[in-house]
Amino acid sequence: MKKKLLSLGLFAALSFTACNSGGPEAGEQKYEVMTLYGAWQARVDETRAKVGTIETQESSFLKYEFDSLDRNVFDSPYPYWDQIQVFLNKKGIQKAKLFANATKSLMTEEFYFEDGHLIYAQIEPDGIHTTEADSIFRGEQFFFTQQALVLAIDAKGKRRDITDDSVKIKGVDLIHEADQIKQIIASKQIKL
Secondary structure: OOOHHHHHHHHHHHHHHHHHHHOOOHHHHHHHHHHHHOHHHHHHHHHHHHHHHHHHHHHHOOEEOHHHHHHHHHOOOOEEEEEEEEEEEOOOOEEEEEEOOOOOOEEEEEEEEEOOOOEEEEEEEEOOOOOOOHHHOOEEEEEEEEEEEEEOOOOOOOEOOOHHHHHHHHHHHHHHHHHHHHHHHHHHHHOO
């Protein structure tokens, strides 16, 4: 019991210090507190719950498939997208699935949105495994908040360093693709 109270007291003190110090260390302290006490894991769980809700509601969404003109306008570092599906409801884009040309690759990407903002993206080099129950969270996973990558998990479930250049570039590419999908859909004036 003493150990729990000490931990809670330490957490409160660190939280108070991180929130109230105005210097450049404030962000670092807040990050340290979040890391020590699992707030990133809580954010992952919250985002995954939102993604799960989108998945369960997918059949009620309007499905729009990019035509060849849309795909030509869509600029991606990966040029072999053969099929792009976007799922919408009255709140806007909820999900997008990108499928590679099967003669080039089996790669897929999935994007999930909340209130028009990208919250989660997933890259599966070997394609989406729709028959597997756990297929929602496979491959490389990227978590976003306010147009910024906040967490990346590799295909083996290990956390990646988001300051690594290759991870940063992948995060920027995913944000760029998500923004383009939103722009193309906005120009379509789709009625729900």
